[in-house]
Structures are given as C-alpha cells and as structure tokens.
Amino acid sequence: MTATTSATASGTRVYRLGEFHRFDSAGAHFLYLVPAGAIFAVDDAAGKLIDCLAAGELPHARLIDDLAARGLTIGDAEELVAEMYHANVIVADDSTPEQPQDLPDVFPIQTLVMNLTNQCNLSCQYCYEFGADKVATPEGKPKFMDLETARTSVDFLLAQSGDRRSIHITFFGGETLMNFPLLKEVVAYANERVGEQGRHVDFSLTTNGTLLTPEIVEYLSENRIGVTVSMDGPKEMHDHLRVFANGRGSYDIIEPKVRALIQNHRTRPITARVTLTSGVSDVIRIFRHLKQDLGFHEVGFAPVTTSPNQLYAIGQKGMDGVLEQFHELAGEYLEYALRGEAHGFSNVSDTLAELCQGVNKSHPCGAGLGLLGVGPSGDIAPCHRFVDSDVHAMGHISTGIDRAKQADFLRRGHIDSKYDCHTCWARPLCAGGCHHEAYVRYGDTGHPNLHYCDWIRDWTNTCLEIYGAIAARNPGFLQQFAERKAE
C-alpha cells in the first residue's frame, strides 16, 4: 500500500536539480550534497539523470522516458529517480528543506583559550594584536594574567562545559612563555580539578619559540602539552616580518630551540603555523624547510589577516601563486595518503577531517559557541583574536558570559544572515569565514569574507578530489579522520 501511495505521488512530481557540487577524481564520479555536507560516489546512471535535468525541470514521466532513451530499463529508471529524490540530489515542489535548528539555549564550552599575557618580545609587523589592524584596546588593563584570574577561568570552563567528558585549554599570548610560571600553575590546578570530577583536560600552546629552554621543553613533554610554533619558513622569509623591537630577525634565536623542541618533546605532534604575506609566499620552500629540515610533524598555512591596503597584504596575484603551490603540495599529500603515510600538510588533513564528518556549519568556527577566549584582565572574548577588545568583550570570567552580546555575535555570524553565501556550494565548510578577518576587512564580524570566495571554493574542490581519490583507492586512510573529532 505504501508503494501505491508513493507511486501516485511520484507520478505527479516535477523534478529539478538539487544543490550539489559534482566532481571527478581517480576516474570516478562524486557528488558533494551541499545542504547536508554528504559525499557520495555515483555511477554512470546517476550522471545520466543529472544530465537529463541539466537543461531544466522535467515531469516524472518525461524523466523516466529520457532515462529509458539513455539505455536504462523502466524499473531501473524508477529506482534511480526514487533514490536521487529521497537523497535530495533532485528535488520537486514537495521537497521541503529542513530548517536549520535553533541553537540550544545553553551551549557547553569545550575549549578555553587563555591569553596568559598580552606582552610579546617580538614585534611582528603583521600581528593582529599589535599591528596596524589590531582590535585590542589593552590600555589600562593588566599585562599579565594573575593566578586568581587563571583559577577562576579554569573553574568557569569546568562549570560551563556541561557534561563534556573532555575539555581543552589553549595557552596563548602575547608570547605565551613570557608567563610560563602561571602556565604551570594552571596545568596543576586544572589537572587537580578535573581529577576530582573524573573528567579529562588536555592542553596546548602557541609560542614564537624564542623563550623555549630545555627545562620548558621537558615540562611540556611530560605534561603532554601540544605545541604550535609560529614560524614563517627559512631565515630570509622568517626574518622578513618576525622581528624583535630593534628590527633584528628572530630566526637565529629560535632555530636551535625549535630543533631541540622537536627532538625532545615526544608526547604530542609539534606543529608549525605559517603566516603568508606578500614577501613570504613561497609555500613549497617554506614547507620543505619546516617539514624536512626542521622536522615539524605538521605544517599549516594561513594568509595574513589584514585590511587590503597594508604593504604585507597578499594581493590577488599572490593568492593565485599560493593556491598553485597548495595544489602541488596537495598532490603530494595524496601520493602519501595512497601509500598510507602521513605527509604533514595540515591544510589538507584539517579539511579532510571536516569532510569525513560531513560538517555543515551554522558558524565558521567555534568562537563564542564551544570556544571562548579570556584575556589577562579576565574579560571574555569570542576567541583569542578578540581578546582585550572592549568592543567585542562578552562578559567577565567572574560574572559569566554576557548572553546578550553572545547572542548578537552568534546571530551576526550565523550562515542564515550571510546572504552572499546562500548560493555557494562551499558554505558547509566555510560558513563565511573567520569572524575576526571579517571585522578587520569589513568592520562587521558577521560579514562574509568575500575577498577569498574563489580561493575557498577552489581549495574545497581540491580537498574533495583528494577525499574521493583516497576513498576509492585507500579508504582505510580515512579512518583516522572518522575518529579524530573529539566527543
């Protein structure tokens, strides 16, 4: 009886193509279903159906006839249409896209980024905390976080993390290690508190590497603290903008320290985080140096966040060059993956992890949602990039989150508010891009980052092709990404 009803319903449908991105890889055909974030391998028959509807909508009977003319039996054609219709690859007037769910009233926090200090011993010109485009207003605020604020922050995280079994604390700055004594206090205190509750906490930090000592490295290794080093490549590139206040480059200071870090920190992978600027965009050379010469486990790249008129901003031409080199490294990544080996280009692995989950984001990242930043003064910010900014403060660690400000931030940043994104197939992963970048570029955290749309689509497509090729030829490799997401 069910079959009869649905046959009647399907008979009157008029179909058109749904929202998907079609791509080929390793000689096979794939679809990326946009509203869902789902990836499917499809056969030739599915391709024929899409071709049939490419010119416009067709009623059910016509579609079946067209498919029959392309060599399918009537039974096969009916089955194919039903499959594709229920999966929303093709849609009809009776297709009702599910409305995005409202955010829950209380969203548990998983990660707290603690800016232990807003002071830094370097004067990198592009720094978003001190450079020309800074949003921070640190005047009159403490320069170093004190123990009480730090402990209150840990208590705050524990209280706000709901029933999450595992929580995360990231130490940030300024230069994080300028407040290393406090870092140790926080680790000890947080471990003690989660121990009482039978939960788990893990730690990571970002540093410029200048203050690393053998004792610090040993401590970081013993306490399983993940380390990301901000480093821009070989000496001449790194020293281009990553300089001390007197203009001297920092490469010679950090190079031996980083080598010692990678050699002696054995409990967590060590990551390099590269900021690409107009003078530093030789991606392949930077990657080779950081991965092969220095031995970082993973290397990730991001173009500098800046207003477009800064000299170090990467122009369109520079970005095209970057993308070209990203493609080359991505190709290399695929070769490694097919052999089951880790390559270390984290821009690919991070995207593959999201593709594997099939994320479909309401917001570009967890800022203000599952992640918050806290500054030395105890002010809460959506993330570390907004710390110490009066405009973006979202309450104080002692009084809790300012729910009205949080709601405003999240409403602006929601994909529903970004009309430019509604026709883009890459929105499940991008969701309009970094809130902070948007604020620096457009003066509104909720503005989509339209200056890199083409770039994001190209890169997402590249990663989809890699995903498809791995799924076809070495699917076991993807298992690591299925398990990677924290609960």
Next chain:
Amino acid sequence: MRHMRPLNKKAVRIDAYVASRTDDVVGLQDAAKQQRPHVPMGCSIMFTPGWEVDAAGGTAGLCQPVERDIYDCFVSCYWPAQVPDHLNNSPDWTAKCASATKDWRNLDLVFP
C-alpha cells in the same frame, strides 16, 4: 542505494534515510539492519527447527513436514495464539487429522 555509495558520515545517514523511504516493508524486518526479505527461523517463543520454510525459502528441505508445525502451536506451546487451544475450548480440533501431512485439510476454522 544502488547508484550512490556513501563516503562520509553524513552520507551514511542519508543512505539509511533513503533506504527507509524506498525499501519494501517485509515480514519480521529488523529496523537496525538493512531491511531485506529473510527466512524466519522459528517462532519467537520456542525453538523449532524447520519452522515454515527451509534455508532456501521453500518447504522441501524441512526436517519434518511443514504441516506438522501446526502441532507446535496447538499442543506443545503454552501461548494461545494462531490456533484454537486444546485445553479448554477445542480439545478435539485435530480429531480428524491423524497424519498432518495427509489430513491437514480437515483442520478447520473454529467459530466460537
């Protein structure tokens, strides 16, 4: 699905959804598994090898005649179900059926 193979977690969920909308409803289906017609292996209350159909879906290979199954409900099962009960209301229901394979047609409906 025959034409689309799911490759990520979200696709697996869509796959299950589509299956629920396109597959036939079958007897004794198990919602947790892919729903396909399958051989019922005995009734849920007692284990009787050879219940209804053999492993190939027919009755030729049963270890006892298919018609014999009726007695598992009528006599040996405590649960008054598909057949009249022999304890109170229909003690003589099988009186005209000495050999199930030959006389099963004599087992008639009971009209209370």
